[in-house]
Amino acid sequence: MIVFTLIAAIIPVLLVGSYAYGQAKTSIADEIQVNLEEQVQIERNYVDSTLVFAQDKVNSDLNVARTLFYSKGTPGITDGEMVLNEDYVVNNNFEIVDEIKNMLGRTATVFQVQNGEAVRISTNVIKDDGDRAVGTTVSQTVYGAVVTQGETYYGRAWVVNAWYLTAYEPIKDSSGKTIGILYAGTLEDPFIEQMKEQMSAITVGKTGYIYIMDTEGNLIMHPENEGESLYEYEFAREMIQNKEGYIDYEWKGREKVMAYTYYGPRGWIIAPGSYLDEFTEGIQSIRNTILAVILVLIIAGSLTAWKFSKSITEPLDKMMDAAGRIAEGDLTVSIQSDSGDEIGRLSTAIDRMANGLRNLVEEIDQSMNKVTDNSGRMLSSSVEMKSVVNQISSTISEIANGAQNQSTRTDETSHAMTDMTYNVQEIASNAQVAADTATSTSELIQELVIRKIQQGTEEAVISVEKDTDSIAAGAESLHTTVEAVKQIVESGVRIAGMAQNIASSAEEQSAPIEDISSISESSAAGTQEVSATV
Structure with missing residues (x-):
């Protein structure tokens, strides 16, 4: 009964607490996912806006470079060199590109098409040794787009020794033949560093962060493991395959949750996330509160039950002792109880039972004496009955x-x-x-x-x-x-x-x-x- 009472008191609290915990956990999990998905979209928009702004600036710089370049005259090829109005030689002439750098702070280059390649004849791009990168060639990707197809190329490109945000357009002579390429660009790293600085300033949860991974699992941006590959991990391969979604996985012995999205222009996967327990501290607090309440209930219930059981067990012990003495034949037992509850009534009943048994035994003794007397008389009568029976026979x-x-x-x-x-x-x-x-x-x-x-x-x-x-x-x-x-x-x-x-x-x-x-x-x-x- 006592255990049942404790259980009856604890179970409702446990059920209500479990329900509240489950609801809170589900609500927080949903909220975590929503927040992370909102965060990843914010970061994607930030990356896109940063790179688009930089690219737009480069495109604008190309317009300035075009104006300066064509202000010198109509391009043509004379004696194997590019000239403007037949008297302004562009080869190894750095006036235009340096003016662009001074005006815009951007790199600029003039390429001349020679033997199926586009060679730098005027540039402010510096090689690793500190010299201008004259004589180096443009990438075949750019060459194919600009020279072969006659289009303007916008985007990321490898320029001599680094990645740049670039803009390339064909230079055509008076006949419309592509004789060269006009380039304007800027280093990508400053914008990457700007994005890193902005993302590193964001803390997801308590220790979470945002990282960027390419489609081969290489970490483009990461606070600790930049440059390393995650392709060996199943969660990374799942992210690369799905390109967008929400995932939870174990990392360093803790459960981690992350939303991710794909940024197509760069082939990047942007992913903010953190450890789940950092988001569920409120839930843990609810759980701990429930456990504390249950513990208090158990302690209080145990003390109450102990006192209550003592008030029951002591009279019961007396009654058990009396019952044992009655079972051994001691009918002089007497139980006194002033309690009016069930225990008291039971004590009174046992006492009355003992008195009844005592009276019954006395009556049995008297009856036995009468039976003994009658047995003697019956014995003498049986002899007479025997002779009568013989006569009857x-x-x-x-x-x-x-x-x-x-x-x-x-x-x-x-x-x-x-x-x-x-x-x-x-x-x-x-x-x-x-x-x-x-x-x-x-x-x-x-x-x-x-x-x-x-x-x-x-x-x-x-x-x-x-x-x-x-x-x-x-x-x-x-x-x-x-x-x-x-x-x-x-x-x-x-x-x-x-x-x-x-x-x-x-x-x-x-x-x-x-x-x-x-x-x-x-x-x-x-x-x-x-x-x-x-």
Whole structure:
């Protein structure tokens, strides 16, 4: 719980701080890139403006040199020498070029085309030995542009022993043939030094700087390693390939960031930059502040947690000790707590548990004593129960034997009942036949009586006719006969009724006998089950 509380307090600060740190880092990184890209454009514009201004000045100087040159006359070639108005020889005549230098502070040269080359015939350019560079030739690049193509050449050129910002134009005779070159120029170094001075005055970050590298990796301008090559490094090759962009790389064990752009007229890559940590000091300050806050929270939280845990652990230790004593059988434990919080309630509960266990043990002791007394009485009762069980066992054996005998007698009764049922049914059948026979006999007797009466009547009539004296005897005889017949008929009717009653009684007796037979069979089966169970 304490650890969770500390974590719950620290995590929000950490999350907020991390978010703020990340946002600040991203914002500063974006700002660094924007600032460096703005800086590199500023430097490119400065370089361009410096060199363009110098070149424009040279171009202007060429206009002045042209004016002075053509003020002496129309150029031509006489006896292998360049002349102006046929009487002003230019070869080894330094009047014009020196006047240009005095006026403008620039170098000037007049070239004469000879045998496919342009040779200096008048110049104020000085060689390394201090002499004028008369007799030296112009570069083939310039010769091709000016003499061969007839164009004016503006730009950087190697002049005798140094790089110059130059302007060359063709000198043509009256026929329009290019017979020479008029040059005006100035050393490049002063402008390079001017750019170096300006760039070296700029500090990017705390120790960062601006340097210029050509497309071969050679450092044109650098505060420490000018003239050396960076082409062996991957970041330099990437800059040369891309020519413009933003890059970060490791340099001397530190991360460095740099924006770079390409200056086409010179083939230069201009790159301002510095170490990343010099731009992120504010971020580092935020990070350190976050860490400090977290550290303070941890210390304060730890102290608070220690005090809080102590207020919990001390009562818990007492309760653990009490619980251990209770587990060892000491039920005299008593815990007193005046606290009303959860710990206090838990202490009270443990104390009540100890009292409850103590009362329970006392009740168990009393119950055990009662159980001991009851066990003695149960022991004596068990002896008596044993004899009773033996008697019950003997009785059960007798019951089993009786049940077996009863089963046998029940089987015999069942068979006798079955035979009786069959005989009663046969008697009923015979009684029915007797009834039917009696009925038929009665009907036959009645028919015979009627016939007899008819015969007796006929005989009586005859007798009347024969002998009146015999009428009384015939009538008496007829009366006797009729009475006899009546008795016979009544007897037949009674016999038929008796036979009918016998048949009905036989049928009524048949069902109870069948029930008795079923009961006998069930009794026999039950007796057998009892016998088996016993």
